[in-house]
Amino acid sequence: DTAVSQTPKYLVTQMGNDKSIKCEQNLGHDTMYWYKQDSKKFLKIMFSYNNKELIINETVPNRFSPKSPDKAHLNLHINSLELGDSAVYFCASSQLLNTGELFFGEGSRLTVL
Amino acid sequence: GESVGLHLPTLSVQEGDNSIINCAYSNSASDYFIWYKQESGKGPQFIIDIRSNMDKRQGQRVTVLLNKTVKHLSLQIAATQPGDSAVYFCAENPQGNQGGKLIFGQGTELSVKP
Numbered sequence: 001d002t003a004v005s006q007t008p009k010y011l012v013t014q015m016g017n018d019k020s021i022k023c024e025q026n027l028g029h030d031t032m033y034w035y036k037q038d039s040k041k042f043l044k045i046m047f048s049y050n051n052k053e054l055i056i057n058e059t060v061p062n063r064f065s066p067k068s069p070d071k072a073h074l075n076l077h078i079n080s081l082e083l084g085d086s087a088v089y090f091c092a093s094s095q096l097l098n099t100g101e102l103f104f105g106e107g108s109r110l111t112v113l
Numbered sequence: 114g115e116s117v118g119l120h121l122p123t124l125s126v127q128e129g130d131n132s133i134i135n136c137a138y139s140n141s142a143s144d145y146f147i148w149y150k151q152e153s154g155k156g157p158q159f160i161i162d163i164r165s166n167m168d169k170r171q172g173q174r175v176t177v178l179l180n181k182t183v184k185h186l187s188l189q190i191a192a193t194q195p196g197d198s199a200v201y202f203c204a205e206n207p208q209g210n211q212g213g214k215l216i217f218g219q220g221t222e223l224s225v226k227p
Contacts, residue, residue, distance in 0.1 A: 004156070031213055033213065040219070041151075041200055041219070041220045042217070042219060042220075043157065043202065043217040043220075044217070045214050045215065048213040048214065050213070055213060056213065056214055058214070090156050090157070092156070094213065097213045098206070098213055099213070100145055100146075100147035100159070100162045100204065100206050100215060101147070101159045101162065102157075102159065102215065103159070104156030104157050104158070105156050106154070106155055106156050107154075107155070107156050
């Protein structure tokens, strides 16, 4: 069983479209995250949630809207996609909020044309 | 400022040799550091962590060294194997961070030659 699973793994879409990436973790963790990795492999946090509550919104444009329907899920919806949104998006979870041990999913590669 | 950087973007070693991956950080208030390994096409994977009250921590074939004086940490991999080929990231958890925010460095790509 995959601990942190994301779908879809690949997403190719046109500028201006709206898309969603889903994430589920079966580790029983309370905290979930979204990270963005650019073409130079630089990883940057976007959001963190703890017990379904938003903790961090790292100056992400409001076109990005995370939603946590329950502790095991954290989905990412992106409106009006732009070329610069092309990246690999990683979902992660952790047992505690302030730990360095995150469990990452395999990533969702988004390409905006 | 918020930056965690690496001295070398790529490192090539012979199988069986030891590898040393370096990382510099700039936030002297950071008190917790983590190393991650990212294999091609996969998500980052936790390797080892160290808190600022320690200067060395050992795991299975890996050792992390922390030098707070010069704000430097390193990851040593003993008897490097082909399966160690990956991008390695150091990450920093700033002191007082209540939001679970990790600041990742640029990454070093380790290539192991058979």
